[in-house]
Amino acid sequence: MAGRSAEVLLGLGFAGIMTTLLLGFQWAPSVAIDAFESPAAQRIFYWHVPAAWAAFIAFAVLFTGSAMWFFKRSPLGWRLHVAGAEAGLACGLIAVWSGCVWGAAEWGTPWDWTDVRLNTFGLLTLLALFLVLGRQSQPDGVESRDTFSTFGLFGFVLVPFTYIATRIWEIRHPGPVVGAGDDGGSLSGDMAIVLFIGALSFTIFIIGHILISMRITSLEQRLEQALHHIDGGK
Amino acid sequence: MDGMTYLTVAYLGMIAGIAIWTWTVVNRSRTIEARLTAVESSMGIIASEADSISKEHKD
Numbered sequence: 001m002a003g004r005s006a007e008v009l010l011g012l013g014f015a016g017i018m019t020t021l022l023l024g025f026q027w028a029p030s031v032a033i034d035a036f037e038s039p040a041a042q043r044i045f046y047w048h049v050p051a052a053w054a055a056f057i058a059f060a061v062l063f064t065g066s067a068m069w070f071f072k073r074s075p076l077g078w079r080l081h082v083a084g085a086e087a088g089l090a091c092g093l094i095a096v097w098s099g100c101v102w103g104a105a106e107w108g109t110p111w112d113w114t115d116v117r118l119n120t121f122g123l124l125t126l127l128a129l130f131l132v133l134g135r136q137s138q139p140d141g142v143e144s145r146d147t148f149s150t151f152g153l154f155g156f157v158l159v160p161f162t163y164i165a166t167r168i169w170e171i172r173h174p175g176p177v178v179g180a181g182d183d184g185g186s187l188s189g190d191m192a193i194v195l196f197i198g199a200l201s202f203t204i205f206i207i208g209h210i211l212i213s214m215r216i217t218s219l220e221q222r223l224e225q226a227l228h229h230i231d232g233g234k
Numbered sequence: 235m236d237g238m239t240y241l242t243v244a245y246l247g248m249i250a251g252i253a254i255w256t257w258t259v260v261n262r263s264r265t266i267e268a269r270l271t272a273v274e275s276s277m278g279i280i281a282s283e284a285d286s287i288s289k290e291h292k293d
Contacts, residue, residue, distance in 0.1 A: 010256060017252070021245065040237030044244045090255050098244050105240035212259055219266040226273045
């Protein structure tokens with residue numbers, strides 16, 4: 001039942017993501033041709049920003065799960081930790097990939113090592129990669145869970161740092177286009193609608209992924225217990 | 235390369251990434267579920283959601 005509802009959310013989210021792509025190409029207006037080096041490539045933004053938003057949701061889930069495991073030894077907390085790390089890695093990679101391609105088109109280089117936003121977000125994605133690969137390569141036990149949870153807890157410091165980076169140090173990554181404070185955003189109404197649909201769709205999609213990932217962890221634990229029984233353990 | 239080429243490369247990469255990720259996760263879930271059902275029914279044990287590591291080390 002839980003598995004089916006997660007799959008329904010995945011399907012809904014995916015349909016919304018593809019609708020966003022269609023609207024981004026067919027309906028959203030173009031940017032001013034003289035304001036960008038590569039105006040056509042700007043349409044990457046309709047997936048890039050929602051993917052980054054979904055990654056932040058996943059990192060918040062990772063932080064919550066890490067805290068619940070570390071302080072309460074909660075099995076739900078561990079499942080949240082695993083799901084948050086996997087979802088954070090996937091969405092982080094989507095945001096980094098789309099950002100690199102846009103950077104290559106607009107700036108002439110895919111990455112700027114002096115830009116704070118780029119590097120803190122890159123570090124967050126690497127942290128998620130470490131957690132996913134680490135869990136797969138280490139035997140499951142309280143020590144390994146504690147270690148990974150500690151990384152999940154302290155790594156979250158990078159999230160607010162990444163969020164405020166373009167507000168404090170706008171080096172190369174563009175500043176905020178929504179919620180920019182008194183100056184307002186630079187987004188037209190139609191662009192904002194497509195972006196909102198994208199953010200909503202990615203949110204539904206990431207919730208579906210988190211639920212299904214939590215279910216997989218739970219099933220793996222049950223399978224391990226069942227195999228332990230077969231081996232004669234208690 | 236022009237802007238549309240970059241845009242196509244970016245979106246094709248992301249669509250492929252999302253599709254592979256989703257297919258892998260759904261497939262993994264169904265495979266493990268099928269294995270677990272087979273193992274549990276053959277042993278006649280009651281399915282439990284409990285996490286043994288958590289139970290053993292709960293403070």
